[in-house]
Amino acid sequence: MSASRFSSLPADCDLLVVGGGINGAGIARDAAGRGLRVVLCEQHDLAQHTSSASTKLIHGGLRYLEYYEFKLVRKALQEREVLLRAAPHIMWPMRFVMPHDAAQRPAWMIRAGLFLYDHLAKRAFLPASQGIALDKHAAGAPLKAGYRKGFVYSDGWVDDARLVVLNALDAQEHGAHILTRTACVDARRDGGDWQATLQAEDGQRKTLRARAIVNAAGPWTAQFAGAAGGGKTQGLRLIKGSHIIVPRLFEHPHAYIFQNPDQRIIFAIPYQDDFTLIGTTDEEYKGEVSQVKISQMEIDYLCQAANRYFKREIGPADVVWTYSGVRPLLDDSAQNASAITRDYLLEVARGKAATGAPLLNIWGGKITTYRKLAEEALGLLAPLLDNTAAAWTAEAPLPGGDLQQANRLVDSHDFDGFLARFQRDHAWLPPALARRYARAYGSRATRLLTGAASMADLGAQLAPGLYEAEACYLIEVEWARSSDDILWRRSKLGLRCTPADVARLQQWLAVHLAQEVAA
Template identity: 60%
Template structure:
């Protein structure tokens, strides 16, 4: 396995007495920040990205894990956003068939919610707003005859089925960062930007690693991709060159929470449930033995990093799911939950569900270039990043060509293992068969987990035998994989491994999670982020 370039740091502990110079400093290691860093680096810009915690530790690992156009946004007449997201859906499916896969959604029809004609019109638009080559269109089914109706209440006789995609959101961020680094970007995790002074010709920023001395970075331009902290960064860390006001907009912080319960159905399709409050929730097959249910829309009070699900949110999700499932969902069954804060542009809407999910790129060229990223959703990250990189190029006086639309994410180009590509979903199954042939010692669950997580990069993780993988620290998790995640993917704590680079924490006992924590050098097991 080749090592990372010597000019690039894999960790936040890199120290240097001299100033670091770059073209663009990106603040924020979520999906938008890493996407912009990747795109810029691929265009030849010198890029440094800093993230105060782990990659994707907050909003970008707390999504419903869907690559989707946003069917419900049609009700709010967000046609441009839906079309843009639908166009990106198939681009992403092709770019990362290991971590993104097609998913069919079953929407039981409850006449008390929305009439059938309205749903048909919505699905017709959803099928035709953008060109669709990989995913089947919508259809209607009889739940009394279709196996997908077996887990639902008998009163539900009819459903509509449509297509979208599923994504491992935290791995999407990690692999985007891996690609950014491979193209020359420097990625510093657990490194906070404590201040950034603007001048006429550049920015001078102070970066404070979690462990180590502060360092000074000089950049020609700055990208504020701090997610829920975007407004706060402009008000407290970014200092203007003169008397200009940097924070010109406000964010509305909306908490979305999810619960995980024992599996409610055997098939691999998901459900969309309509609620009496006109909201929707999803019920999605998750990690084999579980069902993921979410999300809520609640105003976040307090610091974004403190977001946690509350009892009322848990009760709401259980109640709404129980309106549809034959087997009710009780709060006592929740085995795990997570919450994220969506940084949405404040449009003065009274209903959090109706606040736009579209993004805004705000440029400020009163002195050294500043680009602030407001809002956004995971499905449109590549397009957002492309637009941001082009905008920065113009601000720096050197427009450079986009390149990401046809590019694979790390591990996503399966051709070297299986030959010519056919379809992303069938290509992946062919890839799994080839991994099984090359590594016969892997059991089926481990095989699929690692093929999904790493794609063709699996060759840098696996050894010819289990014995060559080192100690099995926890079931199916060997020292070789932990070494790889620490060396190649910035994992420095057990949470990084168990809850973001994988979801193994959901399958392990407390004692097994403790073993991973000890291996990572932690004295006590940290709570799941």
Template identity: 60%
Template sequence: MVKRFECDVLVVGGGINGAAIARDAAGRGLRVVLCDKDDLGQHTSSASSKLIHGGLRYLEHYEFGLVRKALRERETLLCSAPHIMHPLRFVMPHDSGARPAWMIRAGLFLYDHLARREFLPGSHSVDLRAHPAGAPLQSRFTRGFMYSDGWVDDARLVVLNALDAHERGAVVLTHARCGAPQRHPDGWSATLDAQGRHLQVNARCLVNAAGPWAARFLHGATNAAGGRALRLIKGSHIVVPRLFAHPHAYIFQHPDGRIVFAMPYEGAFTLVGTTDVDYRGELDKIAISADEIAYLCQLVNRYFRQAIAPEDVLWSYSGVRPLVDDDAASAAAATRDFRLEPDLAGAPLLSIFGGKITTSRKLAEQAVDWIGAALGHPAPAWTANACLPGGDLYGPRPDKRAVLEFGAWTARQASRYAWLPEALLVRYARAYGTRIHPLLARRASLADMGREVVPGLYEAEIDYLVRHEWARSGADILWRRTKLGLHVAPGSAALLDAWIGARKGAPALQ
């Protein structure tokens, strides 16, 4: 028997844009089904530079509107989910062969003032000969600049948006591929292939948030006319042993015009990226090239005292960003702004092109404004004034205290759960925020957490992720839900796969 879902909105694509749209729509009282052919955020949305930022480099391309929009969102997002995001100070060493200092100061002045800041400090110059951030750099870098942006656990941001959507009534279906939807005068019908199990969805409105697959889904699956072409840009990152011990990140202006970041990552590592390369290959088989690895290593060696080689790369990841094709001369110059393309030639259809993590909430707000009007269901926007799951440290509304006092909140949890090792408590606080309480309910010792399946990962947490966060495999848990993949031995994903397989259908761990 085929299971059927009747809904107002079918959202195809479980990346950050699709999950944010599902959340917003569910919160406005719409019946929502969100589906993805793979895990939530498995592709582009978990392969980002992990930044909440205005996009300093976009100023030189005169994208003032995009930068202002993103800057306005920084503090809104930080306050809504202070457990998975935090402010980050960036150091920009001044390279005499790059942009002149006066131009950088002017750009940073604009960056500081294009949107209001409540708690992020502004920019200033820095003497690298006296500042800790100068020590890891080559001696020729004696001056630089500092400014503020934010860091985000990108994959968890997607999951938390989907979780909020689910808790507001949305149906979230992972590993459910949407076949060719059929358009009718008053709605859409689609069959989802959920790994051999077929699900029928009837929806009044279809949202195409398929990311890199969006143009293919629009033109192939739906046979809809129109649509802006996408420019697919591959961005790759490498992770190497820690190059510096201080908490700041670096932004480098490379002579070829590209901007590359080097950031603290998972305590013992440094994350370096990203490249910008036009991509025309298979979307399900994206990987860093030897040339990209060599480029990023070369860049590190241009700035840092400690040289690295390709064999020092411990991990890499690549994603394809679906950017609106604005005929820019280079991949780096292509716009990161989003485009909403509505189609009312029959049942409502909305396609999402482009965008970036920082503007995903705003994109969703505008998308659901249109959906509500198209369906005759107007409702006020709400997400700017609501925390994501786990972010309600000081109440349901975003509060800068949660950002500024996150350490104090974590210390209180350490007292409450004194039986937890400090490192594990900090990881739980950062991953789950206030959701640490249901995770640890009725537990008073490590023995109550069950077996330690792989180092640092107990049965209770695995069970929580499977039951509440759609984790289906070891890769889902190690590389997207927890970021423990870098810290455990090869073969750990297979151990988790076996545990999950053995527990299917079992009652929740008590």
């Protein structure tokens, strides 16, 4: 980070958001859109930890009904279609097939659960659940012969890391300052404000005054709350969830939800055209959060879970990539990690004085409810900051999401129509590349291609499918600084890269970033 990045910061702000995961980015966006002066700092890259390690679902949480989490499921289902309409380039509806295993939950229980799932919240465009005969349905072909009946229901898919980036980008475009690779190393109350010290990865420091702080540090929430003198009135359970990626196991566009003998469920989801994503595990985690990784036991567990259902069996040798994350869940004393609530709690701490500078701690949460969480957070904070602006994010598209008309939510998921127009206007792009640009950037793909009229205008190919024009865009617009930022969080091109490809990109980045600093 150059000195100019810190020197452009104001000396004070209304709201300092600590944490660049989905909750922090969502709160920064909502607050900036209400006219508050916002600074967000993230010690690493946006979505580097929990928020890029999800199962990539926008869902109500069908299995939470078994734990009587009706309020949470209803809230998530209400948010599901709001989010799907806000960014249809990175989120879209998906149908999920549940083969019926008579040895697990009885059919009547599943039918009752799906009926409740269909009716807990209004659906505008997602179809209802139904029973299916697997011997007549395309989803039955990859399954073992013993599975004859099943159920199908609707939820949504999301590119989780890009969702975080789009929220941060919208926050910035509403006036927020977004600082990646910048930690809040000290925060203390000083009069009626906070005095916070920010430190960039190169050691540079900046002192900032803030009227309020949001602690959206995810797995580090309790640690930050204690260091800031905000108390620790709530506990977090750190639960590791791991996923594996294998070559594609089926051709159709449906996903699967599998029941297991341990009463857990596992998803198998179409992923990046040529792959299948399988996950997730749930286990208590006690290690260093930034060093979390999958264990051999988890790999074996996920392979075995898939092999109970698919004809084509897989093993550890078939795994082409894995990822793991630590979910900071609100401690509700559940003995089973899978039963821990995915709900959240917002806690305002004022220090010893009732009128002290507020610290809002975010305990728990899930990606589907992040926008509602942010709206509720501003409902608590805005009055304390003398802000009377109305909530606004429910009807606002995320950057790139206005596929039909500028600044309007789409009425349906007409991504194919948008893609056809984009390909017509950029006929020189190879179809696969045009589709990836349209998916990743939506209506903003034209900004990436500004001034380009041929493949030569995109510059050198730095890795399979990655050209200099896109890499420059990700650095200049989306805060990318490393090969992992580009290949794994802003895209999933890492799945198709060799070590030599990664080394070539890293070399280019070193030269490009050095030139940027010099300039």
